[in-house]
Amino acid sequence: MNVVILEFAEEGFNVCPYWENTNTDEYVSMVPTSAITGEGLPDLMAYLSKTCQDRISKSLQERDEFECTVLEVKVIEGLGTTIDVTLVNGVIKVQDTIVV
Numbered sequence: 001m002n003v004v005i006l007e008f009a010e011e012g013f014n015v016c017p018y019w020e021n022t023n024t025d026e027y028v029s030m031v032p033t034s035a036i037t038g039e040g041l042p043d044l045m046a047y048l049s050k051t052c053q054d055r056i057s058k059s060l061q062e063r064d065e066f067e068c069t070v071l072e073v074k075v076i077e078g079l080g081t082t083i084d085v086t087l088v089n090g091v092i093k094v095q096d097t098i099v100v
Helices: 002-010 041-055
Strands: 015-017 028-030 067-076 080-089
Touching: 002 015, 002 028
Parallel strands: 015 028
Antiparallel strands: 067 080
């Protein structure tokens, strides 16, 4: 990780791992991910959601219109076909019926 931080510093960016970043105005948060194992992607999604809620919460609005983006469709034994989505607008509750 130190090699990556050094390479960013050579390009003029101050970066640190997102879990150590206490000053987001001075440092760019780095979220390590792996394209091979998928490790770090949940961390990246959580960090992006939190950052949006913290920094642009005044411009985020809930609308009556439901909207989401399908990320993945998979079959899980015992549950059947499941869909991973990113919710853009609206609210999903337990026992809601969703038609795709």
